[in-house]
Amino acid sequence: AKAQKESVRTWGQHCSPNCACVLRFETTLDPKNHNIILSASYDAKKVVVMTKSNDGESANLTPVLTQKSGTVGKPMLKQCQCSTIHKLAKTVTEVLPGLTLNQAKNQMEFAGNRSSPAFRYTVLSKNDLLPKQNVDD
Numbered sequence: 001a002k003a004q005k006e007s008v009r010t011w012g013q014h015c016s017p018n019c020a021c022v023l024r025f026e027t028t029l030d031p032k033n034h035n036i037i038l039s040a041s042y043d044a045k046k047v048v049v050m051t052k053s054n055d056g057e058s059a060n061l062t063p064v065l066t067q068k069s070g071t072v073g074k075p076m077l078k079q080c081q082c083s084t085i086h087k088l089a090k091t092v093t094e095v096l097p098g099l100t101l102n103q104a105k106n107q108m109e110f111a112g113n114r115s116s117p118a119f120r121y122t123v124l125s126k127n128d129l130l131p132k133q134n135v136d137d
Helices: 083-095 101-108 117-126
Strands: 008-015 021-030 036-047 049-053 059-063 077-079
Touching: 021 083, 021 101, 036 083
Parallel strands: none
Antiparallel strands: 008 021, 021 036, 036 077, 049 059
C-alpha cells in the first residue's frame, strides 16, 4: 500500500476584469485530518498588455507575449499594484488556515451561485474598498 502524503498542495486562480491582475491562491492541506488547510498564500501578477488597432478606430488590449523561436509565447507578467486585490487576498489567506477545503469554498466564493451582489458589496464595504463618493454629488 502507498504511504499517504504528509500534506497536499492545492491552488486556484482568477483574473480581475477591472485591473487585469491574476490572483493565485495556494494552500497546503492535511489529508489525514479532513483536508484541513494548514497554510495559505497568494501571489498577484498583472498581465502586460498593449493596445492594438486593426481598423484605425477600435482598439483592443492584447497581452504581450514572450518570444521563443518555434513556440507560442506566454503572457508577460509584472507585480500587481492593485490595493483592492492585495487587501482582499491578504484577508482570505489569514482566514483560510483551520478550515476544511469545502468550508473555504462555501464561505468565500466571490462569484457564482453562492455570491450575490449584496454579498460582494458587504465584503467590499467591510474592508473599506468601495469607491469614494463625492459629497457634492
